[in-house]
Amino acid sequence: MAWEPKDPWGRGSEDPLDEVLKKAQEQWRRMMPGRGLKLVIWIIVALVILSQAVFKVEPDEEGLVKRFGQIVRTVGPGPHLKIPLIESVVTPKVEKLHRVEIGFRTDLRGRTRYIPQEALMLTGDMNILSVEFIVQYKIKNAKDYLYNVFDIVGTIRKSAEAAMREVIGRSKIDEALTEGKAEIQQNTQTLLQNILDAYGGGVQIATVQLQDVNPPEQVAEAFKDVASAKEDREKLINEAHGYRNDILPKARGQAAQDINQAKAYAQARIAKAQGEANRFLATLKEYRQAKDVIEKRVYIETMEDILSKVDKIILDSKAAGNLLPYLPLERLHTRQTMGDRTKGRP
Numbered sequence: 001m002a003w004e005p006k007d008p009w010g011r012g013s014e015d016p017l018d019e020v021l022k023k024a025q026e027q028w029r030r031m032m033p034g035r036g037l038k039l040v041i042w043i044i045v046a047l048v049i050l051s052q053a054v055f056k057v058e059p060d061e062e063g064l065v066k067r068f069g070q071i072v073r074t075v076g077p078g079p080h081l082k083i084p085l086i087e088s089v090v091t092p093k094v095e096k097l098h099r100v101e102i103g104f105r106t107d108l109r110g111r112t113r114y115i116p117q118e119a120l121m122l123t124g125d126m127n128i129l130s131v132e133f134i135v136q137y138k139i140k141n142a143k144d145y146l147y148n149v150f151d152i153v154g155t156i157r158k159s160a161e162a163a164m165r166e167v168i169g170r171s172k173i174d175e176a177l178t179e180g181k182a183e184i185q186q187n188t189q190t191l192l193q194n195i196l197d198a199y200g201g202g203v204q205i206a207t208v209q210l211q212d213v214n215p216p217e218q219v220a221e222a223f224k225d226v227a228s229a230k231e232d233r234e235k236l237i238n239e240a241h242g243y244r245n246d247i248l249p250k251a252r253g254q255a256a257q258d259i260n261q262a263k264a265y266a267q268a269r270i271a272k273a274q275g276e277a278n279r280f281l282a283t284l285k286e287y288r289q290a291k292d293v294i295e296k297r298v299y300i301e302t303m304e305d306i307l308s309k310v311d312k313i314i315l316d317s318k319a320a321g322n323l324l325p326y327l328p329l330e331r332l333h334t335r336q337t338m339g340d341r342t343k344g345r346p
Contacts, residue, residue: 055081055082100153101132104212124171128215131212132213137205146202149201166191
């Protein structure tokens with residue numbers, strides 16, 4: 001005889017599982033909404049799917065669309081579509097100027113905290129400096145920036161610190177403290193860019209700006225004294241240059257004036273001598289033609305020159321014959337004495 005299953009509920013051979021399924025189907029039919037409610041549900045589902053499919057990229061961003069973690073395309077600013085639940089979007093700000101601080105940190109309240117491990121550096125002439133600076137950069141390649149280097153900000157900070165240490169190590173302390181800052185910033189920026197390009201960081205270094213370059217606090221006073229002495233030295237050197245620049249032009253001008261006066265005097269003397277020589281030659285020529293007349297003329301001119309400078313009394317020859325010649329020696333002595341006093345002699 002064949003075996004027949006017995007119903008544990010006393011209902012014959014009907015399968016209890018079929019009965020349970022039938023009951024579940026009946027309950028599901030009762031719970032199902034009407035056609036209007038179904039339409040609302042489908043609209044809500046469609047809106048949710050559409051909201052997941054549409055995304056927007058801002059003007060300063062670049063969109064990277066990933067499908068199962070793999071970048072499949074990049075999109076520019078504006079609205080775009082993606083496959084819901086399958087594709088995701090990352091939108092880094094490629095136009096923003098990002099900032100990295102080295103040697104110090106600024107909190108949200110604007111207070112700064114000194115980081116000596118990053119700031120203390122050794123110069124080329126074996127001096128210690130505390131260097132605090134800022135690196136500003138933009139994202140050049142969003143894909144490389146996000147996925148080529150782990151912790152890109154930390155990598156930029158460490159690379160910038162290494163680049164600055166190398167540049168400071170080639171510089172002297174006076175250059176780093178005074179006129180060499182611009183060159184140090186430029187050299188550091190170039191070296192840092194080369195390092196990040198070698199890493200494939202996808203960033204463009206905009207500026208490297210020194211914020212504070214000072215000796216350590218332990219020797220700050222000594223450095224101030226040295227700096228003051230250098231400033232005094234530069235002041236004295238500038239004053240000496242100013243005095244030299246004031247004296248030399250005057251001396252050159254006086255020398256040029258004396259030379260010009262000497263040349264003019266020489267020309268005048270030469271012209272006078274030539275004139276006198278020409279006059280003498282002309283007189284000599286006339287003298288040879290009429291000696292008596294020239295001798296008398298020369299005598300008269302000579303007497304005019306001499307007698308015009310002395311006191312004289314003119315007498316008729318007849319009256320002069322009856323006068324006793326008199327030589328006024330006392331008057332001559334008095335005149336000589338007055339002349340000596342005028343000249344300052346005793």
